[in-house]
Amino acid sequence: MEIDPCVATVVQVYHALVDLVAPRPIAWVTSIDQEGRVNLAPFSFFNAFGANPPVVVFSPTLRRDGGRKDTLKNVQDVGEFVVNAAVAALAEEINLTSKELPAGENEAVLAGLELVPSVKVRPPRVARSPAHLECRVRQIISCGDGPIAANLVIGEVVLIHIDDRVLDPTGRVDPRALQSIARLGRDFFCRTTDLFEMERP
Numbered sequence: 121m122e123i124d125p126c127v128a129t130v131v132q133v134y135h136a137l138v139d140l141v142a143p144r145p146i147a148w149v150t151s152i153d154q155e156g157r158v159n160l161a162p163f164s165f166f167n168a169f170g171a172n173p174p175v176v177v178f179s180p181t182l183r184r185d186g187g188r189k190d191t192l193k194n195v196q197d198v199g200e201f202v203v204n205a206a207v208a209a210l211a212e213e214i215n216l217t218s219k220e221l222p223a224g225e226n227e228a229v230l231a232g233l234e235l236v237p238s239v240k241v242r243p244p245r246v247a248r249s250p251a252h253l254e255c256r257v258r259q260i261i262s263c264g265d266g267p268i269a270a271n272l273v274i275g276e277v278v279l280i281h282i283d284d285r286v287l288d289p290t291g292r293v294d295p296r297a298l299q300s301i302a303r304l305g306r307d308f309f310c311r312t313t314d315l316f317e318m319e320r321p
């Protein structure tokens with residue numbers, strides 16, 4: 121099978137990409153609008169790209185009708201966001217907060233999640249999440265203006281919170297304690313329970 125993006129539909133191309141580029145980590149993003157109303161949603165077009173300065177990127181794509189998602193509007197208007205760690209104990213809540221609520225309605229309330237203030241940015245953090253990246257937007261790169269077009273939100277991490285319960289005695293995060301989840305194609309997710317170690321050559 122070959123899929124040529126010049127010929128295939130956008131949805132076919134999208135399915136091939138998310139089925140093949142997997143597993144993807146999940147940024148569970150809190151943002152606020154200009155009136156301070158909180159929004160929470162998961163984004164698996166996400167990763168970290170460097171540490172000096174620490175930079176993460178996630179992509180709220182354009183909606184199928186070409187409109188902007190609330191998170192994209194918020195980070196464009198306010199310039200700050202928080203990435204809450206997506207972990208197995210919160211899988212149901214993470215999925216629930218992907219529901220497209222009207223602008224200004226808080227998905228954290230829908231999922232029964234307590235929020236706590238951040239330190240350096242205005243969007244709050246999900247209390248039950250064991251780690252948080254407080255971020256300021258450096259740049260947003262939009263790639264196209266049609267359905268499912270990417271918007272690369274490049275964020276500089278200005279503060280990292282890590283719950284001591286997911287740290288090992290040396291102060292590094294223990295992946296067996298953190299228990300991240302990730303997104304695969306279709307409606308599949310994976311846990312990080314089948315781990316193996318290899319020393320770098």
Ligand SMILES: Cc1cc2nc3c(=O)[nH]c(=O)nc-3n(C[C@H](O)[C@H](O)[C@H](O)COP(=O)(O)O)c2cc1C
Pocket residue numbers: 146159160161162163164165166179180181182189190191192214215217218219220221303
């Ligand atoms: C696990 C998971 C990962 C997702 N990843 C993305 C993504 O990378 N980009 C995107 O635009 N939508 C993604 N979605 C869908 C958004 O979460 C959904 O459109 C949400 O309603 C956006 O919220 P907002 O309009 O409040 O910003 C994902 C959904 C789930 C459940």
